[in-house]
Amino acid sequence: GAGVSQSPSNKVTEKGKDVELRCDPISGHTALYWYRQSLGQGLEFLIYFQGNSAPDKSGLPSDRFSAERTGGSVSTLTIQRTQQEDSAVYLCASSLGSAGQDYGYTFGSGTRLTVV
Amino acid sequence: AQSVTQPDIHITVSEGASLELRCNYSYGATPYLFWYVQSPGQGLQLLLKYFSGDTLVQGIKGFEAEFKRSQSSFNLRKPSVHWSDAAEYFCAVGGQSNYQLIWGAGTKLIIKP
Numbered sequence: 001g002a003g004v005s006q007s008p009s010n011k012v013t014e015k016g017k018d019v020e021l022r023c024d025p026i027s028g029h030t031a032l033y034w035y036r037q038s039l040g041q042g043l044e045f046l047i048y049f050q051g052n053s054a055p056d057k058s059g060l061p062s063d064r065f066s067a068e069r070t071g072g073s074v075s076t077l078t079i080q081r082t083q084q085e086d087s088a089v090y091l092c093a094s095s096l097g098s099a100g101q102d103y104g105y106t107f108g109s110g111t112r113l114t115v116v
Numbered sequence: 117a118q119s120v121t122q123p124d125i126h127i128t129v130s131e132g133a134s135l136e137l138r139c140n141y142s143y144g145a146t147p148y149l150f151w152y153v154q155s156p157g158q159g160l161q162l163l164l165k166y167f168s169g170d171t172l173v174q175g176i177k178g179f180e181a182e183f184k185r186s187q188s189s190f191n192l193r194k195p196s197v198h199w200s201d202a203a204e205y206f207c208a209v210g211g212q213s214n215y216q217l218i219w220g221a222g223t224k225l226i227i228k229p
Contacts, residue, residue, distance in 0.1 A: 004159065033215075033216075042220050043160075043217075045216050045217075048216065056215075091160070104162045107161070109159045110159060
């Protein structure tokens with residue numbers, strides 16, 4: 001597609017429920033990134049995909065968080081047993097190559113997750 | 117430790133006035149530096165980036181930034197702001213072999229009419 005698409009744009013969920021966030025990167029972009037943005041904070045790195053592989057999962061905050069990417073395209077970030085501290089904007093970005101800084105990230109508009 | 121500091125949480129300027137947003141970084145290798153802008157409800161858009169060469173970098177929307185190695189700074193400037201520039205601005209640093217950027221906490225720019 002023309003840009004990075006994320007869905008849903010807003011999600012309100014009850015504490016303890018599971019949620020799935022979707023990212024559809026730019027066609028042909030092999031690298032995909034998930035970041036979390038909390039109010040008044042910078043971006044927190046969560047996970048990086050090169051193709052379908054995730055060489056770096058170091059940013060995932062706990063084992064309640066997982067992500068997958070299929071067909072070198074769409075990625076899903078899943079949060080199990082959501083907690084109130086999971087409330088944030090989850091941003092997805094994609095880039096042409098593995099060295100994101102050489103090509104520049106293109107970000108989606110994010111999913112605003114609110115856990116009540 | 118690697119870090120990016122944006123000392124100003126909010127900045128208010130009058131429309132037509134000049135702007136400078138500060139960014140200081142701590143990075144162990146040669147830094148790649150970026151400025152991104154985020155309008156309300158939008159994703160982040162790349163304004164400009166510095167990898168090497170001329171330390172004064174031109175970006176989109178009339179923005180420029182200057183890399184000063186001795187001061188570990190990469191300040192963003194614009195000679196005359198427009199109301200449409202109201203947004204949050206993020207500075208980030210990375211390295212040649214490091215895909216993961218380190219981000220500042222952002223500066224919110226407010227434009228007075």
